[in-house]
Amino acid sequence: MRLLLVEDDERVAAALVAVLGRHGFQVRHARSGHEALDALVPDGNEPYRVVLLDLGLPDRDGFEVCSRIRAGSGVPVIMVTARADIRSRIHGLNLGADDYVTKPYDMGELLARIHAVARRGALPSAVSVPAPDAVPQQRGPLESRGIRIDRERRRVSVDGRDVPLTRKEFDLLALLAQSPGVVYRREQIFSEVWRSGWEGNGRTLEVHIGSLRNKLALPGLVEAVRGVGYRLIPDSPTSTAADPAPPAPAEH
Amino acid sequence: MRLLLVEDDERVAAALVAVLGRHGFQVRHARSGHEALDALVPDGNEPYRVVLLDLGLPDRDGFEVCSRIRAGSGVPVIMVTARADIRSRIHGLNLGADDYVTKPYDMGELLARIHAVARRGALPSAVSVPAPDAVPQQRGPLESRGIRIDRERRRVSVDGRDVPLTRKEFDLLALLAQSPGVVYRREQIFSEVWRSGWEGNGRTLEVHIGSLRNKLALPGLVEAVRGVGYRLIPDSPTSTAADPAPPAPAEH
DNA sequence: AGCCGATCTGAGCGGAACTTGAGGATCACG
DNA sequence: CGTGATCCTCAAGTTCCGCTCAGATCGGCT
Numbered sequence: 001m002r003l004l005l006v007e008d009d010e011r012v013a014a015a016l017v018a019v020l021g022r023h024g025f026q027v028r029h030a031r032s033g034h035e036a037l038d039a040l041v042p043d044g045n046e047p048y049r050v051v052l053l054d055l056g057l058p059d060r061d062g063f064e065v066c067s068r069i070r071a072g073s074g075v076p077v078i079m080v081t082a083r084a085d086i087r088s089r090i091h092g093l094n095l096g097a098d099d100y101v102t103k104p105y106d107m108g109e110l111l112a113r114i115h116a117v118a119r120r121g122a123l124p125s126a127v128s129v130p131a132p133d134a135v136p137q138q139r140g141p142l143e144s145r146g147i148r149i150d151r152e153r154r155r156v157s158v159d160g161r162d163v164p165l166t167r168k169e170f171d172l173l174a175l176l177a178q179s180p181g182v183v184y185r186r187e188q189i190f191s192e193v194w195r196s197g198w199e200g201n202g203r204t205l206e207v208h209i210g211s212l213r214n215k216l217a218l219p220g221l222v223e224a225v226r227g228v229g230y231r232l233i234p235d236s237p238t239s240t241a242a243d244p245a246p247p248a249p250a251e252h
Numbered sequence: 253m254r255l256l257l258v259e260d261d262e263r264v265a266a267a268l269v270a271v272l273g274r275h276g277f278q279v280r281h282a283r284s285g286h287e288a289l290d291a292l293v294p295d296g297n298e299p300y301r302v303v304l305l306d307l308g309l310p311d312r313d314g315f316e317v318c319s320r321i322r323a324g325s326g327v328p329v330i331m332v333t334a335r336a337d338i339r340s341r342i343h344g345l346n347l348g349a350d351d352y353v354t355k356p357y358d359m360g361e362l363l364a365r366i367h368a369v370a371r372r373g374a375l376p377s378a379v380s381v382p383a384p385d386a387v388p389q390q391r392g393p394l395e396s397r398g399i400r401i402d403r404e405r406r407r408v409s410v411d412g413r414d415v416p417l418t419r420k421e422f423d424l425l426a427l428l429a430q431s432p433g434v435v436y437r438r439e440q441i442f443s444e445v446w447r448s449g450w451e452g453n454g455r456t457l458e459v460h461i462g463s464l465r466n467k468l469a470l471p472g473l474v475e476a477v478r479g480v481g482y483r484l485i486p487d488s489p490t491s492t493a494a495d496p497a498p499p500a501p502a503e504h
Numbered sequence: 505a506g507c508c509g510a511t512c513t514g515a516g517c518g519g520a521a522c523t524t525g526a527g528g529a530t531c532a533c534g
Numbered sequence: 535c536g537t538g539a540t541c542c543t544c545a546a547g548t549t550c551c552g553c554t555c556a557g558a559t560c561g562g563c564t
Binding site for chain 4: 458
Binding site for chain 3: 166167168200201202203204207208226227
């Protein structure tokens, strides 16, 4: 899960990067508003799920950065600042920030708030084409083709029969099942299921796909898309055009 | 724009209804969790855009209402409460609340926060809101598998036999028992049972789990989910199973 | 201060999960 | 039909993770 941290104080930033990294975020650190806006330009990489925006910089600047981000992107923004006065809070929220946290804050609470805005997902944005994983997570169990995926319990059943999966297998399936029919590229899968930008050297992904297929025993469900990645075949005849929320398949 | 206000204090409610009304909200006032869940059952009317949930009621109840709302609906929830401690904040946000505001709050800020969550919109929800009376209210002592957990007295008994637990052991069990079957991740356990922001260095969690298992002497009750966390195995064998037409919503 | 239970840490073990490599099957394309 | 790239399967390694035990540290109580 990628996160953009906008913070000019190197020490604060380093500490946050460390903690967030340990909690499974892949953090990009921008030292200025300019750099932040730059980083948010869609470039084919997995999009940022959250922006953590420190307003420590020359006063008003931070608000401006926020409204510029909003002008071009629907990514959730959390403002972090020492300015505790009500005016600033209201102003920040009205500019489009999703949350406003004042220093000193509790790290655990900040993490909880990050997760809270992240699970809401990004707003549809006029400019960027939403990538499949920008789709907010659906509540409740996923169900399709007789497969039931319960994310909270981490359990999967096929036609009522319980299928025990390992961690990678489950994460893999949960990712693909998020948008059946959509092709997930290898790099994308790696960055979601494995943490950090490490790309598997060997046949790692194929092996996991293999054992997933074995356990589910539903031939034809998980389809390899040669040279690109994998996808789930939905039961209903293809993905359906006129669907608002779900993204257009395979851009690029 | 419809808004659901859950608040048992008539005076506070009246004031809020007035202010919110002036700001363009059509407010429905629910006086209890039960009434709130009732109101959220889809009935063909315009759905609620936000739920304002006051936790003033008998202690734990509010959290439970929140998680029940979450079990069936993606509507944004803002918790409003006098409980300012970090634990409660994190707990509330982890249960799926989108924001957590403590009293006394500034009305302008509350409005700004309401607008902030409202513009994000609801998460897609796979299942419908459970009918309130279909869900057994789990008030008072938790009970499952012959274990009785009395949160108020902090006492636990197994098959009538009293089992003395230490603080950590009890908190751990109480957390897991809140939703048997659900997997709690390590970080979440740490943030709710330990002081916030603290991440266990050594084998702390495992040791406590170990001694909890020993004292309860119910093999198979506390299950480790490799690479993720722990969960309690519920007695009722998987509630999941292939459901007929009306999918019975997961309890929880 | 001294005691005692509670909590935390570190080392070692065992097993599950993950990774890798090689060979065979399959596909796209000329 | 031939060829190279890509994918799949199988069978080893290798790493990672949870469990346990034993000792250190913390903290409340007398």
